[in-house]
Amino acid sequence: MVRVAIIGASGYTGAESIRIILRHSEAKLVYLTALPQECGAVRDVFGQFKGRCDLQIEPLDFDKLSGLADVALCCLPHKVSMGFVPKFLAAGLKVIDFSADYRLKDISVYEKFYEVKHTDAVNLGRAVYGLPELFREDIKGKDLIANPGCYPTGALLAIAPLLKEGLIETDSIIVNAVTGVSGAGRNPSSKFHFPNMNENLFAYGVGSHRHMPEMEQIAGEIADSNVQILFQPHAGPFDRGILSTVYCQPKGKISNEKLLKLYNDFYAGEHFVQIRSDAPTVKDVAGTNYCHIFATRAKGRIIIFSAIDNLVKGASGQAVQNMNIVFGLEETLGLK
Amino acid sequence: MVRVAIIGASGYTGAESIRIILRHSEAKLVYLTALPQECGAVRDVFGQFKGRCDLQIEPLDFDKLSGLADVALCCLPHKVSMGFVPKFLAAGLKVIDFSADYRLKDISVYEKFYEVKHTDAVNLGRAVYGLPELFREDIKGKDLIANPGCYPTGALLAIAPLLKEGLIETDSIIVNAVTGVSGAGRNPSSKFHFPNMNENLFAYGVGSHRHMPEMEQIAGEIADSNVQILFQPHAGPFDRGILSTVYCQPKGKISNEKLLKLYNDFYAGEHFVQIRSDAPTVKDVAGTNYCHIFATRAKGRIIIFSAIDNLVKGASGQAVQNMNIVFGLEETLGLK
């Protein structure tokens, strides 16, 4: 039984991680931490767990953590995480880190987009990017997994087969995505105040979203060449889900039949990636760890649609999938 | 042309008042004020007014106000309003006050429910409760109108005919109401953060909502006797509207035909109250100044349903209706 600590358990990804581990037959929650002002009984912090979880969310105590847990699901924010992860590793824990701190291999890119000095280059060097469908072998048994961003998860699963096969131009990929509001986190703000966000839809992070370099780095690894991605996120009036609509320029002619075969072959045996023959919907994947993908030609381009739940496949579910791989468990445990 | 100032223009009732006055053929906006940190061009504070209103929202300057305006729509919060209204009146303005400060005639009740000393007993004594369908004659030409609360507007219009005719027991009225989230105001909070409020519904203010004594006072005036109301509000996942479901105990037998006639007769000639022969919906009145009502017998009781838009008939629309009456204008101007 893997003993799981959740660091930063008071946010949405913390709650989602709790929900998943509660159903996991080979893992159990042993320790939940948050900032002092956000601590309390799980059932009080998240009413949904009343009667389902008797744990407390407590201020982090390193000694307690190292004695109790085998793995830390680290749900801390960007910039904060790299201050803690080295200590978790030093204490012998495996770490699945939800932040961006261990995703961008090029420190100068990290420092440009996150506007802070990176303080843990050593661990950054050995962290593995935790997108199992693409990097499963690298993840097995590792100490530190950089859990992918929600948008990169959806976008990369959408374009990986085409990049891998070299079938598209790598300088003209456009990723247009719409996320549900849980992606903005649990802190109230004017933009996401219900009467402002309800019945609304808008773009944000125009031309400069932090997930753009993350996508480009991993896409580049897959393609084994420089990849340029124009990524434009939007927020829509729903709780969960990301729909990515990806526009690519094919290098040559490719039929829809070949596209379908390419995707089916590439993801053959992948439980959590499902290739559809029609456009996926956000609702079909909400609350699940699945990614639904449809690829088709349109007016000389290829459009790929991918749908995930930003809190599950885009965060906590993928983290548990990574945890399962790291510990040699059945990959789908807790996630079906 | 009535010259209108809006005091506290940066909130939802301020925006709604702006929207209505912009369409009013006999009134015009001359001065908009807010707290310094909420000031700016109307088009920036509320994107919806880009190209529609060139005014600035400015910090309140009494001299400017008294020189520019004939009437103040005072959208200040409870407790704050009574600090300003005497000065507006002293400057010769008519005042339509949106707060509760001039609604409760019994100062001890006000002080109990609002937990603050009332500082303007003089004006409280001469303020008129601005529910035009019930108190139109009292409103004409007056200086200070206490614009009713949103819940009391819906509930009082629902029960007034029965109370006036003495047809129901006055000690057992239950008002169960659900409001849209704009009723909670423009300040972000955890409860109304989109991912928390969306797909949600809950009760609040259990047994102690401040609109309960307001309903009881006015209901008592209508019935000319003590009236007890159990009022239970809820918040639901929509922007605008209040649906009140009111349960009453009839004193004797009354048929549905008689009920329908009673309501049609009572509100004959009232433009903004529409009697239906089926249950009203929030969406039919959203964005309008109308109140839709349906009354029927059910298992020995009478149930009355009323639907209004909390920001229009429950606030800014009713304020303009009152303004029209005060200034002797056609009552529906700006509100059709």
Next chain:
Amino acid sequence: MVRVAIIGASGYTGAESIRIILRHSEAKLVYLTALPQECGAVRDVFGQFKGRCDLQIEPLDFDKLSGLADVALCCLPHKVSMGFVPKFLAAGLKVIDFSADYRLKDISVYEKFYEVKHTDAVNLGRAVYGLPELFREDIKGKDLIANPGCYPTGALLAIAPLLKEGLIETDSIIVNAVTGVSGAGRNPSSKFHFPNMNENLFAYGVGSHRHMPEMEQIAGEIADSNVQILFQPHAGPFDRGILSTVYCQPKGKISNEKLLKLYNDFYAGEHFVQIRSDAPTVKDVAGTNYCHIFATRAKGRIIIFSAIDNLVKGASGQAVQNMNIVFGLEETLGLK
């Protein structure tokens, strides 16, 4: 391993039953049926099951059913169900019936509210009302369980402690409830067309909803006396959940402390009923089999709030809970 057939699998309660059984460690889906025009691969009928369920939904074949299954979750509509259930029983299956056909013990009441002759009085006589928290002992090992209606589940759990202890008047109970739209079923209609239902809220079934006699019958059994309930349902703009706000007249004085103790004692040891000290929210129970309850005094009355998910505790979850009890399994299997 209990072998489960779902009859009428193409509706929302069918989908929800599939979802739950897929996670059940001691039960498995063996046979899914629907009307011919609604058949097909589960993954096509419900996109959410792509990759998660390889079964087909097929037209019902009695021979196949009796050979494959131990239990039928019968999700057929009212009036239709009683034409099939006798055959399922004759074939030796246990039946959990979702319709109202086996809930109302008084055939004349059934025939009045459902406007059809009851054709299976024999089995009606031996069916057990499947509300486990109130009738667990009766359910054990039985053949035919009448799975309660969604509204009665929420309302009865709310008032059972007070009725059992004789603490409230039984002639003046008011149940005001709001349901999410999934309660209206999967067939499109004008009322529930998105642009009509979104941002809307309205009452329906005024004074005559079919769940009223069901509530009264079971409430009468609990109180061991005649109980009169005025039940008024509403539909609100969300997918899942029922919030019931129940107004009762206490017979004598009762403190909030005593109320809290009464509810905690009554439901001590009940996993799926959680007593709160504040008003429950629909979102806390959405997607779960839990019922959250809060009872409090207000202006001489008692108000009880209860929240359930109409598709889970109000339908498929409760059905699986009943199935678990019937087969002697751990009651919470598949439902945590």
Next chain:
Amino acid sequence: MVRVAIIGASGYTGAESIRIILRHSEAKLVYLTALPQECGAVRDVFGQFKGRCDLQIEPLDFDKLSGLADVALCCLPHKVSMGFVPKFLAAGLKVIDFSADYRLKDISVYEKFYEVKHTDAVNLGRAVYGLPELFREDIKGKDLIANPGCYPTGALLAIAPLLKEGLIETDSIIVNAVTGVSGAGRNPSSKFHFPNMNENLFAYGVGSHRHMPEMEQIAGEIADSNVQILFQPHAGPFDRGILSTVYCQPKGKISNEKLLKLYNDFYAGEHFVQIRSDAPTVKDVAGTNYCHIFATRAKGRIIIFSAIDNLVKGASGQAVQNMNIVFGLEETLGLK
């Protein structure tokens, strides 16, 4: 006073047209028609008009129409409209046609995308495309205006300045758009059933939406050259609005300052097009006839965002704007 008939008044664009004309100071409703099964008092067909409109919606009677009205707002569906419009014109009415029947100048394109023979080539030849900000002079005094599609309105206003100035490549424009559900019309369907559409988002019309050739034709006129547009629509969980995110390839270098100036200059004096310096939101334009636009460079491309209300600027509002121009009225009447 312009006398307005609405043909096909029982749908959403009919209702929206009624709402707008009711507020129009120089136009009045004189005749409303629909299919017999959709007729009735306006207040019954659309509860929102109770007390606001006493007209009946009646089956179309040509004699009555020609005697009563100066203009027909023809809200009939594609393919149906061209069977009626010639008769309206023959009767001496001006016609604002909401369908696609008079938009596509190339009959073969029309017949390919609408899969029906065009039966009114004569009038097609003289119809004017009613996008006032681009073709105002052509619209003045004309008999037959082809009111633009909702998506083309948003997309064309977004790209017109760049096309006109020849600043972008014309073979690589991508229009990614999300519409609210009212765009799907008033007929219930499974896809737009509330529990299916709520919390959902999906693409449709992949690679083949009928608005694509309409966009290309008009864009080609503006650019005075062939224009290729890849248009991908999506439906999102809100009532009203279209957000178009348009990706273009600039021919040379252009700064954000120049872009802003270009758009401000191009739309100088246009009341209903507002140029923003940040991304527009659907909610800011919902219920209005405004189009909010923001253009910016991003990674070597230009992205233009435009937001409109699909039922107002995308349909009924633009129709009234066209009507105002045709009759020489102030263009903003009824639309502020």
